[in-house]
Every structure is written in structure tokens, then in C-alpha cells.
Amino acid sequence: MDLRIDGLSVVTDGKNLVRDLSLTVDSGRIVGLVGPNGSGKSTALRCVYRALRPTTGTVRVGGDDLSLLTMRRGAQLVAAMTQDGAVDLDLTVEEVVALGRAPHQRGNQALTGRERELCARAMERLGIRRLARRSVLTLSGGERQRVLLARALVQEPEVLVLDEPTNHLDVRHQVEVLSYLRGAGLTVLVVLHDLNLAAAACDRIGVLSQGRLVAAGTPGDVLTQELVADVFGVRASVVPHPLTGGPQLLYSLGPSL
Template identity: 80%
Template sequence: MDLRLDALSVVTDGRSLVRDLSLGVAHGQVVGLVGPNGSGKSTALRCVYRALRPSSGTVRVGERDLTRLPLRDSARTVAAMTQDGGVDFDFTVEEVVALGRAPHLRGNQALSRRERELCASVMDRLDIRHLAHRGVLTLSGGERQRVLLARALVQEPEILVLDEPTNHLDVRHQVELLSMLRGSGLTVLVVLHDLNLAAAACDRLGVLSHGRLVASGTPAEVLTTRLVADVFGVRASVVAHPLTGDPQLLYSLDPTR
């Protein structure tokens, strides 16, 4: 299912956080949102998973306006892994993962055998099955990140929205997570701070600055030395990855060179 942000704007307390943002994510595509801190990336995502209502513009899933869908229907369509999506109570890992099935259940309905198998399979994929009976509050930051992603995946969404999913993850799990997103077949909109990971994992990138979309295209089209200097304020050389050909940035720590 396609995802489309049409002329999306968010104004809060007189401040314009997102300005006339139009961006599409085709079915099965991974699109990354990148930009400096405070550029509006997380705010745009909040509109997609309905934590925030846009001041103007629309979020469309297929041909439907997301805000017009019943909450249960939108929760079955869009799953989110957010920066502030932690768990305050010490549920076990398997209990937290099972919460992803909530949009598909009625009241206190128990998980079916297929749903229990789905939860186990997703925990295996994310290398957290051995943590199933651990309290989630006892986990490291990286382990908890993988638990929250598992919760989103067992929701069986058509669209997956992730806000900085590689935070706290070691290199191996960063690569595994992004590789899994590439092969998931889901429509994915993801905020990433690491531009090299974004170039490797995403089909297309949207660059935000001061709430506006300033560039959109393939990583090779977007990640130029000029754009990195103008938007991020750093000097970088762009080289091709020797194995994949993806653009990779080599940063200069000396601002005069």
C-alpha cells in the first residue's frame, strides 16, 4: 500500500514545525527522512501514526485519508516504532511483543495458535527469543529497541513507520535491522541520523531543513557535498561503497578543509 503526505503542515504554539511537506512512499519502498535536529522529521512521522493531527494537508494510505479511518483500522494498517515508545511497566518481553496484536483482538481475547507462532517467529528474526521471559525494564537500550520493533512487526501492518530505530543498537544489529527492512516487502518510512546507513538502506531519501523538504530522490541524487554542507553544516567527500556502490560520506573534522 502506498503512503502519501500531501502538503502537510504542523503549527504548534505559533511555531511552524512542518511546512507544506509533500512526500510519497510507494508500495514496498523504504524511504528515509534525514535532516538536522529540529528539522521536523519526528513531527511528520507523528502525523502518520496519528499521535498528532496536521494543521493542514493530508496523510493518505492508498486512496484513503488516514484521519478518516477508524482508529482500529488505521492501527491495523500503520505500525510505529517511536523514540518515546518505551514500556513503563515491567512486562516480560513476550508480553510486550504480544501487545502488537491488540488491534486485531476484541477485549480480553486470547492469542490464537497462529498469533503465538507469529510472535515467536518475529522474536527469532530479531534475536530476542532468548529474552522472552525477561522483564523489559531489565534490558539494555539496544535489546529494548528490538523488542519494540518486534511489537510493531507482529501487528502485521502494511505500512511501517520508524523513528531512529538504530539508536542504541550495536553495528551488527543495525545492519541486520536495516537489511530486514529492505527485505520486508512493507512500505517503510524511517527517520535516520546516520547518512551512510540511510544511503545503504533506503530506496529514496527526503531531506528536511527548518520544516521544509529541500531535496528528494535516490541517495546518489540527494547526498552531495553541497547539500551536506548547506543543510548539515559539515564538509564531506562522497565516495562509492566498494561492495555496493552506495554513496558514503567521509567527514572532515577540520572546518577549513
């Protein structure tokens, strides 16, 4: 299913956090949101996974207005991994991952055989199956990140919303997670700070600045030297990646613009 954001605005205490944002993520595609700190990226994502009600605008999945659906139905359609998705209870990894099935269950219903296999496959894909019986409180930040992503995947959503999914991950796991998302066939809206990761992982990129969408298109169209200077205030040369041919940014460590 596609995800469509139409005219989304968020005003809090008289401050415009997001201004008239319209963005479409086609079915099975990955769209990245990038921008400086405070540009409205996470706020926009909170509206998509219904942690925040927008001041104006709508979010639609497959044509359905999410605000008109029950929370259960919305959670069946959209799964999220957030920056503040900490798990403070002393649960095991497999128990946390299994929580992803909650929108599909009633009460304390036990997992079916299919659901247990779904959880096992998600943990295997993300390299955390060996941690299944460990308490999440004993894990590193990167291990917890992969547990939370596994939980989102077993939700079997139509749309996956990710806020900095590579945060805390080492280079190997960053590449593995983004490579998995590229091949998963899910509709994905993801916030990334690393522009080179965004260029490698995303089909399209939207650039936010002061709450407004200032550019949208393919990585090659959007990630230009001029835009990086204007929006991020840094000097960068954009060169073809030697393996993929996509844009790669080489930053100058001189004074900021």
C-alpha cells in the same frame, strides 16, 4: 499499499514545525527522512501514526485518508516504533511483543496459535527469543529497541513508521535490522540520523531543513557534498561504496562550515 503525504503542515504556538510537506512512499519501498535536529522529521512521523493532528494536509494509505478511519483500523494499517516508546510496566518481552496484536483483537481475547507463532518468528528474527521471559525493565536500550520493533512487526501493518530504529543498537544489530527491513516487502518511512545508513537502507531519501523538504530522490541523487554542506553545515567527501557502489560520506573533522 503506498503512503502519500500531501501538503502537510504543523504549526504550534505560532511556529511552523513542518511546512507544506508532500512525499510518497511507494508500496514495498523504503523512504528515509534525514535532516538536522529540529528540522521536523519526528513531527512529520507523528502525523503519519496519528499521535499528532496536522494543521493542514492529509496522510493517505492506499488512497484512504487516515484521519477518516477509526483508530483501530488505522492501527491495522500503520505501525510505529517511536523514540519515546518506553515500556514502564513490568511486562515480559513476549507480553510486550504480543501487544502488537491488539488492533486485531477484541477485549481480552487470547492469542490464536497463528498469532503465537507470529510473535515467536518476530522475536527470532530480531534475536530476542532467548529473552522472551525476561522483564523489559531489565533489558539494555538496544534490546528494548528490538522488542519494540518486534511488537510493530507482529501488528502486520501495511505501513511501518520508524523513528531512529537503530538508536542504541550496536553495529551488528544496526546492519541486521536494516537488512531485514530491506527484505521484508513492507512500505517503510524511517527517520535516520546516520546518512551512510540511510544511503545503504533506503530506496529514496527526503531531506528536511527548517520544516521544509529541500531535496528528495535516490541516495545518489540527494546525498551530495553541496547538500551536506548547505543543510548540515559539515564538510564531507562523497565516494562510491567499495561493495555496493552507492554513496558513502567521509566527514572532515575540521572546523564546521
